[in-house]
Every structure is written in C-alpha cells, then in structure tokens.
Amino acid sequence: MKNNLKTTEMNRGEFLRSLGMSSAALMSFYCMGTLTSCSSSSNNDPQPNPNPGTGSGKVDFTLDLTTADYSKLKTDGEFVYKDSIIVARVKGGSYVALAKACTHAGTDVRYRLAQDDFLCPNHLSEFSKTGAVENGPASQPLKVYKTVLTENGNKLQVTE
Numbered sequence: 355m356k357n358n359l360k361t362t363e364m365n366r367g368e369f370l371r372s373l374g375m376s377s378a379a380l381m382s383f384y385c386m387g388t389l390t391s392c393s394s395s396s397n398n399d400p401q402p403n404p405n406p407g408t409g410s411g412k413v414d415f416t417l418d419l420t421t422a423d424y425s426k427l428k429t430d431g432e433f434v435y436k437d438s439i440i441v442a443r444v445k446g447g448s449y450v451a452l453a454k455a456c457t458h459a460g461t462d463v464r465y466r467l468a469q470d471d472f473l474c475p476n477h478l479s480e481f482s483k484t485g486a487v488e489n490g491p492a493s494q495p496l497k498v499y500k501t502v503l504t505e506n507g508n509k510l511q512v513t514e
C-alpha cells in the first residue's frame with residue numbers, strides 16, 4: 355500500500371521520466387496540449403509574395419541582343435522568355451513584353467507572327483499585343499511591360 359501511495363504522489367514530470375522519456379520528449383509532450391504557449395513568438399513563415407507573377411520586386415532588366423541567347427530578337431516573330439515575361443519582336447519590328455503566364459491556368463503564351471498576337475497552347479486563349487483577351491477561356495488580360503531599345507538597337511530594356 356505504501357508503494358501505491360508513493361506513485362500517486364509523483365508529479366507528472368517524475369512519472370514521465372520514470373517511463374524513460376528524455377527532456378526533449380517531455381517538452382514535446384507538454385506542448386501537445388498547449389501549443390500556443392510553447393510556440394515561438396517570432397513568425398518564421400515567409401510573407402506572401404505581393405507580386406506573384408514577377409518574383410520579388412519590380413521588373414527591370416536589359417536583354418543584350420548581340421548575345422546568342424537574345425540575338426534572335428532581331429527577327430520579326432521571334433520571342434524569348436525572361437523570368438515571368440515573354441518578350442517578342444512583333445510584326446513591323448517593334449517589341450512587346452507581356453506576362454508570360456496565361457491568366458486562365460498559367461501556361462506560357464507564345465507570339466504568332468501570322469496572326470500578330472499571343473496564343474496560349476493549353477486551351478487556346480488568344481491575347482492582343484496589348485495583353486487584352488481576344489478569345490477565352492482566359493478572361494483577364496496579360497500584364498504589359500515597357501520596352502525601350504537602346505545602344506543602336508543592341509539592348510532592350512524591359513521595365514514595369
């Protein structure tokens with residue numbers, strides 16, 4: 355009877371230690387019932403990206419059209435992807451930069467020289483050079499970026 359009395363007098367920690375639980379396991383056990391009191395006061399969750407289509411920050415990059423990666427942009431109808439943007443040399447030799455992700459389900463759009471527009475190959479939405487929807491199922495326009503040709507036509511700057 356004396357042994358039983360002693361067991362009931364053990365506090366919770368002593369009882370758990372008697373079961374062979376480590377200090378870390380004990381801490382976890384205590385925290386299970388009181389998560390808020392054991393959680394860290396700092397919030398380590400990253401903030402949601404306020405500009406999800408463009409990575410972090412503003413768009414501002416320059417393509418060197420003399421390099422192998424971008425020299426095709428000296429030809430009408432050609433296009434490249436840079437980060438979240440499609441940059442195309444459209445009919446007539448001007449440049450258009452749009453968000454590349456179709457607003458329907460996110461597939462990369464392509465420039466079509468014959469139609470002088472942008473096509474999503476997934477469900478065939480069509481967008482104008484201003485990013486406007488010409489044919490659905492997409493219902494929202496593509497974001498448009500500014501393009502400026504510099505250095506005798508050898509560099510193309512793309513900005514918000």
Ligand code: FES
Pocket residue numbers: 456457458459460461474475476477478479490491492
């Ligand atoms: S993802 Fe572009 S039309 Fe559906």
